[in-house]
Amino acid sequence: MAAEEDVVLSVRNLQTVFHTDRETIRAVDGVDFDVRKGETVGIVGESGSGKSVTARSIMGLIESPGEIMPGSSIKLNGEELTEFDDMQYQQVRGSGIGMVFQDPQKSLNPVYTVGNQIMEALEVNQGLTGEEARKEAIRLLERVAIPDAPRRLNEYPHEFSGGMRQRAVIAMMLACDPEFLICDEPTTALDVTIQAQILELLQDLQEERGLSILFITHDMGVIAEIADRVNVMYAGEFVEKAPVEELFANPRHPYTEGLLGAIPGEQTAGEQLRTIDGDVPTPNEEATHCRFAPRCPEAFDACDAVAPQHVQVGENDDHTAACLLYPDGEPEDRRVEHHRELAAADGGENE
Numbered sequence: 001m002a003a004e005e006d007v008v009l010s011v012r013n014l015q016t017v018f019h020t021d022r023e024t025i026r027a028v029d030g031v032d033f034d035v036r037k038g039e040t041v042g043i044v045g046e047s048g049s050g051k052s053v054t055a056r057s058i059m060g061l062i063e064s065p066g067e068i069m070p071g072s073s074i075k076l077n078g079e080e081l082t083e084f085d086d087m088q089y090q091q092v093r094g095s096g097i098g099m100v101f102q103d104p105q106k107s108l109n110p111v112y113t114v115g116n117q118i119m120e121a122l123e124v125n126q127g128l129t130g131e132e133a134r135k136e137a138i139r140l141l142e143r144v145a146i147p148d149a150p151r152r153l154n155e156y157p158h159e160f161s162g163g164m165r166q167r168a169v170i171a172m173m174l175a176c177d178p179e180f181l182i183c184d185e186p187t188t189a190l191d192v193t194i195q196a197q198i199l200e201l202l203q204d205l206q207e208e209r210g211l212s213i214l215f216i217t218h219d220m221g222v223i224a225e226i227a228d229r230v231n232v233m234y235a236g237e238f239v240e241k242a243p244v245e246e247l248f249a250n251p252r253h254p255y256t257e258g259l260l261g262a263i264p265g266e267q268t269a270g271e272q273l274r275t276i277d278g279d280v281p282t283p284n285e286e287a288t289h290c291r292f293a294p295r296c297p298e299a300f301d302a303c304d305a306v307a308p309q310h311v312q313v314g315e316n317d318d319h320t321a322a323c324l325l326y327p328d329g330e331p332e333d334r335r336v337e338h339h340r341e342l343a344a345a346d347g348g349e350n351e
């Protein structure tokens, strides 16, 4: 076990809902995880599972009709972010947490040159101006491997290719010198070669700067490349958590097995890419059952009646799954009872 002081981000019982006229969407429904200094923690799951809402919750970007529910905790270096006001949060986003999204256009302003935007960030965060800022901006563009940096500094975002734009966003992020980075599908829109280069760049920067990274993707192949530990997300909940090698060698939740079956390249030639039938449901009620049961090849009656809790499924307690098939080796009625008891204890705690 890592010492507690290694933990940079600690999320407990995070619940983020969206109130609509018809229902309350429980987009993130009680997730727990830590990110330690210098490590990359992944969140993986299909579209609509709640990954981006988790990221936006941490960054303080949930707006009405969205709400982070009381009882949720997000601590950055021990400070409770859910209690921060707008000003404090702006500071966190300016220098504490860096963000890289799927669409670099969202982070870049089309009417200013790339150089202007990086120099602005350098002025705000490091007090650099004039020639000093220009030199540092060039150094950062070179660091993210943008060729011909002095010239490209004077170009506008639309003059950059998709991959180069994402590199520019990373350079801008570096200008803010954060210790924590949230990447939400940063390479999804890029072709495979560029994707690999960006992942490598992020890993190099992580090593150089001791960055902690929360990495979000729907792609198990990307997770295998970049993550140290993985949380598998489904319909607002984490269904399996494990160190990355362990997850791939010994997946235990049927949903994880389904996702792994869907990795391109894992099939023998001619075999169709296997996917899980059906879609992620929109969670709009408290989980009193397994939300994956309707799509699960191994579901049995109790799965519709008992909310599965995380139980240890590997050699160590860092590998857990929320599934009524476990704990291993117990008869079905004992397993179901075990989850029922855990759910009752957990419910009592949250009241």
Ligand SMILES: Nc1ncnc2c1ncn2[C@@H]1O[C@H](COP(=O)(O)OP(=O)(O)OP(=O)(O)O)[C@@H](O)[C@H]1O
Pocket: 018, 025, 027, 045, 046, 047, 048, 049, 050, 051, 052, 053, 054, 066, 218, 282, 283
């Ligand atoms: N502003 C909003 N208002 C209402 N519902 C929302 C809002 N933002 C997100 N949701 C809902 O929250 C759920 C989770 O969405 P989220 O964007 O986190 O999924 P995701 O896992 O990031 O998916 P993707 O892989 O497509 O990015 C979805 O059901 C979505 O419709």
Ligand code: NI
Pocket: 051, 052, 053, 184
């Ligand atoms: Ni998303």
